[in-house]
Amino acid sequence: MATDWTSEIEAAAGRISGYIQRTPVLHGADLGIGHPVDLKLEQMQHTGSFKARGAFNTLLSTDVPSAGLVAASGGNHGAAVAHAARALGHKATIFVPEMAGPSKIALIRDLGADLHVVPGAYANALEQAQAFEAQQGAMQIHAYDAPATVAGQGTMALEWEAQGLEADTILIAVGGGGLIAGALAWIGGRRKIVAVEPETSRALHAARAAGTPTDVEVSGIAANALGAKRIGQICFDLAQAHDTETVLVCDDAIADTQRLLWRRMRQLVEPAGAAALAALTSGAYVPAPDERVAVLICGANPAPDPFLT
Structure with missing residues (x-):
């Protein structure tokens, strides 16, 4: 449909x-x-x-599990998820590649997320976020799709x-x-x-x-x-x-x-x-x-x- x-x-x-x-x-x-x-x-x-628009819409339209949220990001999506999670009282685990850069990494960390910096590019961060989702039962918020x-x-x-x-x-x-x-x-x-x-x-x-x-x-x-x-x-x-x-x-x-x-x-x-x-x-x-x-x-x-x- x-x-x-x-x-x-x-x-x-x-x-x-x-x-x-x-x-x-x-x-x-x-x-x-x-x-x-x-x-x-x-x-x-x-x-x-x-990115805050999509993050808030996702969290406000579904039940978030006790394991919280997980997202892979080049930086901006991770910051938006961390911000929305903090505003709504959820735990957030964010995986970003090293290429995200110090500005975005610092922003995500300042927003209180559990941050993991991954060698490589976005695809490598996504792999680790998906593994975390499977192991911990956290809810994945896809950056775009x-x-x-x-x-x-x-x-x-x-x-x-x-x-x-x-x-x-x-x-x-x-x-x-x-x-x-x-x-x-x-x-x-x-x-x-x-x-x-x-x-x-x-x-x-x-x-x-x-x-x-x-x-x-x-x-x-x-x-x-x-x-x-x-x-x-x-x-x-x-x-x-x-x-x-x-x-x-x-x-x-x-x-x-x-x-x-x-x-x-x-x-x-x-x-x-x-x-x-x-x-x-x-x-x-x-x-x-x-x-x-x-x-x-x-x-x-x-x-x-x-x-x-």
Whole structure:
């Protein structure tokens, strides 16, 4: 039976409304790129990313076992689960790869989770989280490929439209695909949604080319947030259904856009938070002259953390 995503996302929005931030929107921001753009500053969400939406929706829509929660994360998902677990009185065990970096590792630890730093990449952390789940009976919260996670992330798009979104096209960065899946599930074909990925972490791009989710090699400056080895099945199915365009950006373009956001807007973001906008600044995505464009900015946990002492 097909998921009624509209109902699921509306229910999620009501469920989590007392636990998340309504993040601000900038209309017609002048970034000096020759094209005004609307920005949603989702990096101002709790723990610095949209991930809190999916974490709270999951925990508030199910019974949590006494063994608590377990999650694998490149950093932002783990921080969101730790935050939601603390807010709702649950134990949380988080597995992150070493590449998560000191900023995100410190954030998760500060939020009170039982933190395990694993050699390797996200896939290695996921293996250990799955083993912990089987051994301890903890509830796994998947970072992106679970209906409750996707519905929670979809509340971002619902909220943005309620704030007066007028764009023809929305650019969204993709790692495992939970955020863009939520946006596709809510918006459907009413607006064009473009997936932006680093050249070195292109799980959705590869899946669209192959016609099925497939493993990719992961590296680059945004890998600790956009470094899924394989795109989630939910995201892939929605991207196929809506013939979602994918564009790729290089690390230099992402880093340049981080600096642009700081210099022009005084917005400090991690590489993943700048990736979607980098598609515009680098020319990887060129809008038509009258095309109204919006960009989701997300990820406020750069490494190194400029204030971590």
